[in-house]
Amino acid sequence: MKRSSRSFSALLVCTALVTTVFGIGSITAAADPAPAAAGPSVSAHAGHTMAASAVPSGDDADGDGYIPANPPVTGVTPSDREPTPRYFHEFQANCAVTHTAPDDPIVFPAQPGKSHDHTFMGNTTTNANSTTASLYGGNTTCKAPGDSSAYWLPSLYKGDKKILPIGPQVIYYKAGVTDYTSVRPFPKGLRYVVGNPLQSAQDFRSHPGWVEGWECGESFKNVDFPQNCPAGSQLNLRMQAPSCWNGLHLDTPDHKAHMAYPIVKAGTNNNVCPASHPVALPMIEFKMAWPVDGDMSQVRLASGRGYSFHYDFFNAWNEPTLKALVDHCIVGGLQCDPRGYDQAHPQEGAALGPDYRLP
Known part of the structure; x- marks a missing residue:
């Protein structure tokens, strides 16, 4: 049976997470910063409740x-x-934007729009x-043709204009634990959401994946968008994903x-994985840059205010x-x-050939 691997207590934990973290029950939000100047009306709650899908899909036949x-x-x-200390244990998976759409195959599988x-x-x-089958081996804008994974985030707007990141964006794969030699590759088909479109400003600021918040020019650690960005600068954000898996x-x-x-x-x-999630996987860190500057009062996300930022990985x-990349770069302690x-x-060579494929 599909549920045989989880206990009744695990069901209670998951129910509590869905109820308290993702807004199905009541939400007690921290005080938010003053609202940005009016742009097209957007609700962070519209079209994205983060609830269980309850819709059968290619990877989840019973929709549970x-x-x-x-x-x-x-x-x-x-x-x-504690292995021999190495300052770096990471590699990059630089991937460019492909398209935009009101779709989410993790939160709303088989429910376009x-x-x-x-x-x-x-x-x-x-x-x-x-699904895993439809994505696997597909075309990709990532540097390595072997990375046909899907990465997505809420679209960013300035007024009515959609602003897209230009060129390959930096997606780091790092060690999130002190014993970087214990990190193993992702299992095929793993997916998750980082952050929550329903989170308050304080939730975003205290999120364990927070790095430096929104930034541009000399303005750093902003929970919401800066009021102004210097001409020629870009709006940047970094956010880290959880890296311990229950297996x-x-x-x-x-x-x-x-x-x-x-x-x-x-x-x-020392950072270690909790006993409930003992398997150390790569820690993904999004490092996004949007070509937008000047007056930021009309800047918003499709999910709402800046602190509604979140992203998905499949x-x-x-x-x-x-x-090859995990073993050579993360386990090998390289940058x-x-x-x-x-x-x-x-002298350590490269994991992939000049064409970014396995030699």
Whole structure:
């Protein structure tokens, strides 16, 4: 049976997460900054409740929101060892924008047009009906042809004009745990949502994936959009994803419960995966740049104010390609470009060939 791997207590936890985190129940929001000047009316609640889909789809035949890993990864103990310190353990998956659409194959699978507008990167075919099978091996705007994963975020507007990031955007794959040698590749078909379009300003500021907030010019750590950005500058944002997996599910009804952020081990400064989510995976970090400057009072997201920012990831990497990059760059303690090459350590070579494919 599909639910055999989860206990009644796990059901209670997931129900609580869906109810309290994603706004199905009551929400107590922190005080928000003063509203931006009026643009076209947008509600963060419109078309994006983050509730369980309750709609059968290609990867979730009964529509209950649980997609089991096959096979599951069990018997893992979170690693608390301290390997030789390396300042970097990462590689980049630079991916350009492909298209925009009011679709979300994670939150609203098989329901085209139900979401607020999203800007998609990576796989060129991503839509509401996307499944692991439809994405895997597909065309991509990522530097490495082996990365046919789908990445998306709420579209950004200035007034009525949609502003799209130009060129490849930096998507880091890093170690989120101190023992970077314990990181393993994503399982095929893993998906999750980072952040929440219903979050308050304080929720966004205290989110474990927060890095520096919205920034441009000399303005940093903004929860909402800066009031003004210098001419010629770009609006930037970085946000990190959870990197510890329960080993059991590729998705859960709230699109988050199967993932967790590392925790600090008591008595140390070491980041480790919690026992409930013992499998260390790459930590994705979006580093987005939008070509918008000047008066920012008309800037908004399709999901609402700046603090409604969130993003989605749907893994469709070619397994040998991802493993080569993870092993060479993250486990190997290098700072790699999309080819898996570290300019500071040229003697280590590259994980991929000049065409960004496995040699």
